[in-house]
Amino acid sequence: MFVESSIWALFLCLIGGVGRTLAEPLAMRQAQLQRIWTEYLLTGDSSGKQEMPADIAYERWGFQQRRSISTPYWFDQVIDHFGSNQTAFKQRVFINDDEYVPGGPVYLFNSGETPASPAYLSGGEPYTLAKATGGMLIIMEHRYYGKSYPVSDMSGPNMKYLTIDNALEDIAYFIRNAASFVKDSIGVDISPASKWVATGGSYSATLAVWARKRYPDLIHAAYASSAPVLVEPDFYQYDQVVARALPCASDIASAISVLDNILDSKNRTLIDKWKKAFALQDLKDDADFAGALTDQMSSTVQYYMPPSKGSDAPDSIDQLCGWFKNTRNIPLQNMADMTAAHVRNNRIDPVSAYSSDSGATNYALYQDGRAWFYQTCTQFGFWQSAPRPPLRRLRSKYVTSEWQSKPCQAFFGKDVSGIPDTRYLNDKFGGLTPDVSRVVFVNGLHDPWSELSVAVNSIARKLPDSTRNVMVTMPLASHVVDFYAANSRTDFGVDIARKNILEAINLFLAQN
Numbered sequence: 001m002f003v004e005s006s007i008w009a010l011f012l013c014l015i016g017g018v019g020r021t022l023a024e025p026l027a028m029r030q031a032q033l034q035r036i037w038t039e040y041l042l043t044g045d046s047s048g049k050q051e052m053p054a055d056i057a058y059e060r061w062g063f064q065q066r067r068s069i070s071t072p073y074w075f076d077q078v079i080d081h082f083g084s085n086q087t088a089f090k091q092r093v094f095i096n097d098d099e100y101v102p103g104g105p106v107y108l109f110n111s112g113e114t115p116a117s118p119a120y121l122s123g124g125e126p127y128t129l130a131k132a133t134g135g136m137l138i139i140m141e142h143r144y145y146g147k148s149y150p151v152s153d154m155s156g157p158n159m160k161y162l163t164i165d166n167a168l169e170d171i172a173y174f175i176r177n178a179a180s181f182v183k184d185s186i187g188v189d190i191s192p193a194s195k196w197v198a199t200g201g202s203y204s205a206t207l208a209v210w211a212r213k214r215y216p217d218l219i220h221a222a223y224a225s226s227a228p229v230l231v232e233p234d235f236y237q238y239d240q241v242v243a244r245a246l247p248c249a250s251d252i253a254s255a256i257s258v259l260d261n262i263l264d265s266k267n268r269t270l271i272d273k274w275k276k277a278f279a280l281q282d283l284k285d286d287a288d289f290a291g292a293l294t295d296q297m298s299s300t301v302q303y304y305m306p307p308s309k310g311s312d313a314p315d316s317i318d319q320l321c322g323w324f325k326n327t328r329n330i331p332l333q334n335m336a337d338m339t340a341a342h343v344r345n346n347r348i349d350p351v352s353a354y355s356s357d358s359g360a361t362n363y364a365l366y367q368d369g370r371a372w373f374y375q376t377c378t379q380f381g382f383w384q385s386a387p388r389p390p391l392r393r394l395r396s397k398y399v400t401s402e403w404q405s406k407p408c409q410a411f412f413g414k415d416v417s418g419i420p421d422t423r424y425l426n427d428k429f430g431g432l433t434p435d436v437s438r439v440v441f442v443n444g445l446h447d448p449w450s451e452l453s454v455a456v457n458s459i460a461r462k463l464p465d466s467t468r469n470v471m472v473t474m475p476l477a478s479h480v481v482d483f484y485a486a487n488s489r490t491d492f493g494v495d496i497a498r499k500n501i502l503e504a505i506n507l508f509l510a511q512n
Contacts, residue, residue: 097182277340287396
C-alpha cells in the first residue's frame with residue numbers, strides 16, 4: 001500500500017547505506033535519493049535494489065487485472081536523431097489502457113532521471129488523471145536510464161547521445177509511431193481523436209514543458225510537477241529555500257561559519273579533530289568533508305511532507321532541528337553529533353559515499369546517477385552551491401559550483417569540462433518565461449527547486465500566455481509531492497492542488 005509520508009525520518013535512516021558501492025558526486029546522490037524515496041512512497045520498499053512490484057498495485061486500487069501491468073514493451077528508438085547513427089536501440093515502455101475510452105486522452109510520462117516503473121500505472125497523479133478522464137497512460141523510459149541504453153557502456157565517448165535534443169525527439173518520435181506500436185503491443189487502437197498530454201515530475205516535468213513547446217502539433221497539453229525550467233549552473237538559491245523551511249537555520253549557519261574559519265586556518269590538527277567529531281575522518285579532501293554535511297538538510301527539506309493528521313510520527317524537520325536544541329554545545333558540535341549519528345547508525349562508508357571522484361572509471365551500465373551527472377556536467381549544471389555574502393549560508397563556502405563540476409573530466413574525459421552550455425537551453429526554451437500554453441505548473445513552497453520553476457510568485461515575470469496556463473502552489477509541500485503522495489493524504493493542500501490540476505486538464509482537453 002501507499003506509505004504515509006510522515007515516516008520520512010525513518011526513511012532517512014533506511015537509505016543511509018543504500019547504493020554506496022560507488023562514490024557519488026552530489027548530483028548523482030540526489031538522483032538516487034529521489035528515486036528511492038519515490039519507490040518508498042509507492043511501495044514501502046527502500047532497498048533501492050529492486051524494481052517496484054506493480055501487480056499488487058491493482059489490488060491496491062481495486063480493479064480487475066486483464067494482464068500484468070509489469071509487462072514491459074520495447075520500442076525501437078533512434079540512437080541519434082540529429083547525427084549519422086540512425087540505428088535503433090530498445091527503449092522500455094509500460095502501458096495501462098484499463099481506463100481508456102476511445103477518444104480519451106493519452107498521458108505520456110517520460111520517467112526522466114529515474115528508471116521507468118510500472119507502479120505509476122496504478123498509482124500517482126498521472127494515473128489518477130487517466131482514471132478521471134478516460135485516458136490511457138504510457139510510461140516511457142529516458143535514454144541511458146533503467147534498461148534503455150543505446151550504448152554498451154557508460155564511458156565518456158559513449159555518453160554523447162545523451163542530450164536534451166535527443167531526449168525530446170525521443171518523445172516526438174514515439175508519439176508519431178505510437179498508434180502502430182500500441183496496437184502491436186497490446187492490441188488496442190489509439191483513436192485519432194485522442195489528445196496527448198505530457199506529464200512529469202522534476203526533470204521529467206521540464207521535459208514535458210519543453211516537449212509541449214517544441215511539438216505543439218503532437219502534444220496538446222502538459223502537467224508539470226516541480227519543473228526546473230530555468231537551467232542554472234550556480235544554483236545558490238537552493239539554500240535560500242532550505243533556510244526558510246528550517247527553524248534552526250540560524251544555528252546551522254552559525255555552525256557553518258565556524259567550520260569555514262577552521263578550514264581557512266589550514267590547521268591540520270584542528271581540522272582533523274573536527275572531521276573525527278563528524279565521523280568523517282577518512283575524507284582527506286577538505287572540500288569533500290564540507291560537502292558531506294549538506295546531505296541530511298537538503299534531503300529533509302526537498303522531500304518534506306508534514307505528518308498525517310492524527311499520526312504520532314515525528315515531523316522530519318522538527319527532528320532534524322531537535323539536534324540544535326542542546327544549548328550546552330556550540331552549534332558546530334550539535335551539527336557534528338547529528339552527522340556522526342547519521343554516519344554510524346547507517347553504517348556509511350564516508351569515502352565511498354562522499355569522495356567526489358571515486359568510481360570515475362566504472363563504466364558499467366545501469367548507473368542512473370552517472371547518467372544524471374553527465375547531464376549536469378554537459379547541459380544543466382544545477383550545482384547547489386554556497387550563497388555569497390551577505391546571503392545566509394547553510395553549506396560551506398567550499399561547496400562551490402567549481403568544486404562540484406571538477407570531477408566531470410575524471411568521469412567523462414577531458415572534453416567534458418563541467419561548464420555546461422546553459423545559455424543554449426535557456427535561450428531555446430525561455431527559462432522562467434517559457435512561451436507555452438495549456439501547461440499546469442505545480443510547485444510546493446518548501447521545494448528548493450521551485451526557485452527554478454514557474455510558480456505563483458513568478459507571474460510578475462510576465463509569463464507569455466499566462467492566461468492560458470495554470471499555476472498551482474502548495475505552501476506546506478515540497479518536491480513533486482502532488483505527483484506521488486498517497487491519495488489518502490487530503491491535508492496540507494495536496495487535495496486542493498489535485499482538484500485544481502484535474503480542473504485545468506479538463507479545461508485544456510475541452511480546447512481545440
